[in-house]
Amino acid sequence: METDGAAVLPITASCSPAARSCRSHSEAERKRRQRINGHLATLRSLLPSAARMDKATLLGEVVRHVRELRGIADEVASSSVPCEGDEVGVEDEMVEGGCGRVRAWVCCADRPGLMGELSQAVVAARARAVRAEMTTVGGRTRSVLELELVGGSAAIDGEARSAIRAALREVLLDDRNRSVDRFKRQRTSNRFGTAAL
Amino acid sequence: METDGAAVLPITASCSPAARSCRSHSEAERKRRQRINGHLATLRSLLPSAARMDKATLLGEVVRHVRELRGIADEVASSSVPCEGDEVGVEDEMVEGGCGRVRAWVCCADRPGLMGELSQAVVAARARAVRAEMTTVGGRTRSVLELELVGGSAAIDGEARSAIRAALREVLLDDRNRSVDRFKRQRTSNRFGTAAL
């Protein structure tokens, strides 16, 4: 490889228009190639794993990275937007080394003290939050909890899942009981000016 | 374009070894090209914005996406690992449409009720959490709060920042005062069996 060098063709002076266009053609083509290869080199430097790779396998690796990063981004984006209806949910984590974790979420109107109530719900379900993430936008909050049982690596069965779901539902009902005399039940853009965690 | 078609060269029957190697050479080269272009097509399908793009500009767009997705992934990863030393921090958000938000974080030992204390700290600083994220691993917790002032789009000045920092520091001190008689100050793998949010 490395036969490159942009060797100037030995066309000395005035040349026929055919030769001129031919020369500019090959020159433009070379320019195009070096644009592509420039971006390719950028990708090669951007990818940590692989310098010294076949241009083809490099592109394959780029495909892989784009796919996995897109998966992460989609996951983040999907968990970042609270929906407009109240809901709770519990589903199993699909981590390959997953030792019995679940992902639980609750979406409701924002209010002060919600975080504390969620904490109580978790302990009531005999669970423990390894990761928590909550997003508030326009007075509505979505909380995603990654839970495992307190005992340690005890497998989470249907009973534990329903316990978690019940505890979160109670948080939801508390929300409605408190706010039903102040706001409409749902679909109300209830912005608390001082809403906190 | 689309001059493709794998046209069989009109070499009829037995051919000289030179011709044989020449043919297999161009064939191999064609195979290589279609590997590259296959991955390129995959990338083109993977990228939502750009079908019908120059092979070069497509690669440029791929570079852009990899860069931005890598930024997101790094941000997630960096905020996901609690450090082993206690610390609090406040820094300005660098969103282009950013109307005065700050990113505040506190890293300390996990304990029940920490989430509630963080909530109180936020209201004490006259702030509001638009987004909260906390990660617990090995008994240590890192909480990242995206805050804005309660008044609405009031710009956050140094005074507000220091108020937030002070409130979070108080959370940290509460932690030490409560746990100093039960555990060593630091570097202790203190796993609460019932540690909650």
Added chain:
DNA sequence: CTCGACACGTGAGGC
């Protein structure tokens, strides 16, 4: 020697 990877120039086809 053969294989695989690369840059090159060139003809074809699309605006």
Added chain:
DNA sequence: TGCCTCACGTGTCGA
């Protein structure tokens, strides 16, 4: 017409 992109075959260098 001219410019631009693409696929093709070829020369060449290194394993």
